[in-house]
């Protein structure tokens with residue numbers, strides 16, 4: 139065994155060799171030393187346990203190759219790009235909305251150059267980082283002012299902490315939601331230091347339920363859009379306009395957590411109507427919050443729009459400083475919103491709207507080459523078909539609504555579940571992993587959510 143240990147090289151010997159010097163020139167000394175140390179440690183363990191020297195220490199040419207490979211591997215970002223064939227366009231686990239061209243460009247500039255983030259160029263004085271977006275978005279949604287934070291959960295937290303710390307917030311029992319990822323309205327209330335007053339019942343809440351519970355401790359009335367579930371059947375809830383009137387009578391603000399917040403009427407594209415912030419504000423809601431990376435189709439952000447006096451109080455709250463967005467996000471968000479000024483072009487410029495509005499004939503032109511490619515690679519083991527499929531918006535938008543879509547389905551000839559699992563594993567091991575969904579013992583590769591169909595075919599060449 140001792141002879142085996144003695145065959146292990148010293149770190150200096152490797153570093154001072156010609157090949158070692160090439161490695162340190164490429165990766166720097168520390169990284170090479172660290173990697174070499176861990177290989178030596180592995181080797182000692184292998185000698186102790188198996189009385190055997192790893193191959194790369196019996197042949198140093200293998201060692202140098204392995205070091206180069208391992209160090210290069212450390213440069214690879216683990217947040218890999220994947221092909222989304224789940225049929226869920228806004229998939230939270232896969233990063234939600236893709237950015238449009240303009241947003242990508244604006245973000246790149248903000249990364250590479252100094253930008254006039256909090257600087258008013260016309261007057262050469264300090265300004266506010268939300269100012270550009272405020273000027274753009276306020277008219278787009280009929281608001282007086284705008285406040286931007288990290289995400290919509292942060293927006294709700296800031297709203298509650300600013301207006302209701304130590305006080306009561308009245309909300310319908312039908313709207314005490316959990317969004318997923320442990321975002322629960324009651325927990326956020328607690329974090330913001332306010333007391334939740336639940337009114338009505340799960341399926342029915344009336345205006346009198348709110349009115350009867352208003353006391354001198356009431357800070358605000360709150361509506362939460364029940365985005366990820368639906369209450370059907372014997373139901374009743376109070377609309378924003380009626381609630382706004384009640385709030386005004388008692389000089390209380392009414393706020394609404396809209397969740398998705400489409401800025402345009404989606405029914406114009408044959409999609410179900412989502413409530414818009416402009417409608418909420420027109421109905422008399424004082425502040426509306428929604429996400430940047432859901433139906434808006436931009437960067438992750440929490441967008442609060444509404445009355446100027448209230449927005450100013452949000453901007454002055456110390457939490458705003460902790461929740462504010464960075465320049466890259468703000469640049470991307472501004473560019474995303476600028477696309478909304480050219481509404482007829484939105485289904486080209488905004489990737490989320492583009493994917494959601496693709497017509498079936500177009501999906502057919504994507505499905506056919508995918509079927510052919512898979513046929514060629516996997517046709518021996520799997521039955522392949524193009525089938526009509528049901529896609530969805532995702533991120534809690536319109537959970538019951540299914541968008542007509544097409545998928546290539548793969549079913550193992552053997553009908554063995556293990557073969558399906560094997561297929562899923564091999565698709566995940568591609569340089570850009572392919573993620574589909576399983577239904578009826580088949581793998582469904584849904585074309586509605588694919589961002590880059592051309593690249594998808596190229597990736598499949600690796601199979």
Ligand SMILES: *Cc1c(COP(=O)(O)O)cnc(C)c1O
Pocket residue numbers: 289290291292317321362363364365366395396397398428429430439440533534
């Ligand atoms: C998605 C959603 C949230 C959370 O928004 P994030 O931007 O993911 O933080 C909050 N409320 C509702 C109603 C939502 O749909």
